[in-house]
Amino acid sequence: MSFFGFGQTAEIDIVLNDAETRKKVEHKTEDGKKDKYFLFYDGETVSGKVNVTLKTPGKRLEHYGIKIEFVGQIELYYDRGNHHEFVSLVKDLARPGELSQSQTFDFEFTHVEKPYESYTGQNVKLRYFLRATISRRLNDISKEMDIVVQTLCTYPEINSSIKMEVGIEDCLHIEFEYNKSKYHLRDVIVGKIYFLLVRIKIKHMEIDIIKRETTGTGPSVYHENDTIAKYEIMDGAPVRGESIPIRLFLAGYEMTPTMRDINKKFSVRYYLNLVLIDEEERRYFKQQEITLWRKGDIVRRSMSQQATIAAQRYEGSNPEPTSAQAKEETD
Amino acid sequence: MSEATVADTRRLNSKPQDLTDAYGPPSNFLEIDVYDPQTIGVGRNRFTTYEVRMRTNLPIFKLKESVVRRRYSDFEWLKNELERDSKIVVPPLPGKALKRQLPFRGDEGIFEESFIEERRAGLEQFINRIAGHPLAQNERCLHMFLQDESIDRNYIPGKVRQ
Numbered sequence: 001m002s003f004f005g006f007g008q009t010a011e012i013d014i015v016l017n018d019a020e021t022r023k024k025v026e027h028k029t030e031d032g033k034k035d036k037y038f039l040f041y042d043g044e045t046v047s048g049k050v051n052v053t054l055k056t057p058g059k060r061l062e063h064y065g066i067k068i069e070f071v072g073q074i075e076l077y078y079d080r081g082n083h084h085e086f087v088s089l090v091k092d093l094a095r096p097g098e099l100s101q102s103q104t105f106d107f108e109f110t111h112v113e114k115p116y117e118s119y120t121g122q123n124v125k126l127r128y129f130l131r132a133t134i135s136r137r138l139n140d141i142s143k144e145m146d147i148v149v150q151t152l153c154t155y156p157e158i159n160s161s162i163k164m165e166v167g168i169e170d171c172l173h174i175e176f177e178y179n180k181s182k183y184h185l186r187d188v189i190v191g192k193i194y195f196l197l198v199r200i201k202i203k204h205m206e207i208d209i210i211k212r213e214t215t216g217t218g219p220s221v222y223h224e225n226d227t228i229a230k231y232e233i234m235d236g237a238p239v240r241g242e243s244i245p246i247r248l249f250l251a252g253y254e255m256t257p258t259m260r261d262i263n264k265k266f267s268v269r270y271y272l273n274l275v276l277i278d279e280e281e282r283r284y285f286k287q288q289e290i291t292l293w294r295k296g297d298i299v300r301r302s303m304s305q306q307a308t309i310a311a312q313r314y315e316g317s318n319p320e321p322t323s324a325q326a327k328e329e330t331d
Numbered sequence: 332m333s334e335a336t337v338a339d340t341r342r343l344n345s346k347p348q349d350l351t352d353a354y355g356p357p358s359n360f361l362e363i364d365v366y367d368p369q370t371i372g373v374g375r376n377r378f379t380t381y382e383v384r385m386r387t388n389l390p391i392f393k394l395k396e397s398v399v400r401r402r403y404s405d406f407e408w409l410k411n412e413l414e415r416d417s418k419i420v421v422p423p424l425p426g427k428a429l430k431r432q433l434p435f436r437g438d439e440g441i442f443e444e445s446f447i448e449e450r451r452a453g454l455e456q457f458i459n460r461i462a463g464h465p466l467a468q469n470e471r472c473l474h475m476f477l478q479d480e481s482i483d484r485n486y487i488p489g490k491v492r493q
Contacts, residue, residue: 194345201359
């Protein structure tokens, strides 16, 4: 802002040193739009240049200091005023003085800790950004540049299956099984539902993926449930002894890794909801939490290689066609 | 440890189904018909009864086949009992049709054929919805309604054991 054309103002531009090579990913903004941002991982260095361009050539820009910050913060939508910063780094670029011409400043935040993944949710937002500020007497000039951080995991050492018998006494007994308890975001949920007792008239069965975002603590805890997926796995009435297979590909759904108690501010958890619906539209359901994690993009095998591996698994099974497919011994 | 990049999507092992289970009668057989409306009595003391026939193989019901005669007020009694004692949301009954009971109507009022048919269908839907509900199936009032000759309104409410 300049008074009646007097005074000088400037434009700030932040450019990363590896802007050409660094990968960009899509990330949802608060109003639902999708934008692309530079992707960073924990421990990576964030370095670049701050370009300060004077608007009116010839005039000097007086300032009380120029700095750049790297900030990681959590913002609860119902409490906008309070930003909870869990990462806050500052680099001074220029001492108080004046700029007589446009100038470029180098900066580097070495091996920055980025402990959490960027998340834009229904009631909470976790974001990382660079903010360059020119402090002035009346009003500062600043520019923010958001980046996206993803947290990667490797295959969990222990990944037991989920197997349980549930039901309503004397009416419906089922045994459900999911092959793992921890799935990566492009994984496949393989499972089965085995009917032990069916005294109700079932019309169909589906499996839903529910995302639950929890914000707040103590008495003011708030859960926001969102059904990410609904997938029908059975149409018709089963009888005792029948096994219904489940094969649900997660790559088709927009999900984040499971986030537990992030900085004691929020959680994002995922549940599989098995729902049976009877002839009178009554719903019987069983919810089970699963852990989602993000797998790093390691060297991908070619499509033909992947197809060969998959085919070998299926062909290697019992040549006698039976109702149950035997699982091949793993190499 | 080699990391598999191709997910294993083969089905999980499952027990082969016993053929008696596969091709035998299902364990959820329950059919209730409400039919044969008969108007009994004369003049202003007339009322309509319906035959309620149940066929089932659910072990909770003592009789696998039963036939009783019930009137609209019996259904109302059952609805009230269930609303009080069971935890279910009791489905609605077809209307009471009080207007049809007023005099000086052009038609037969509540003994009009089309009305009786409408009511019959509604009662059939009502009783089937309740009898199939796992949380209402063990109510004594329901068993008395479906399988006892007549309804004893001084009965002791409670649950039927399997």
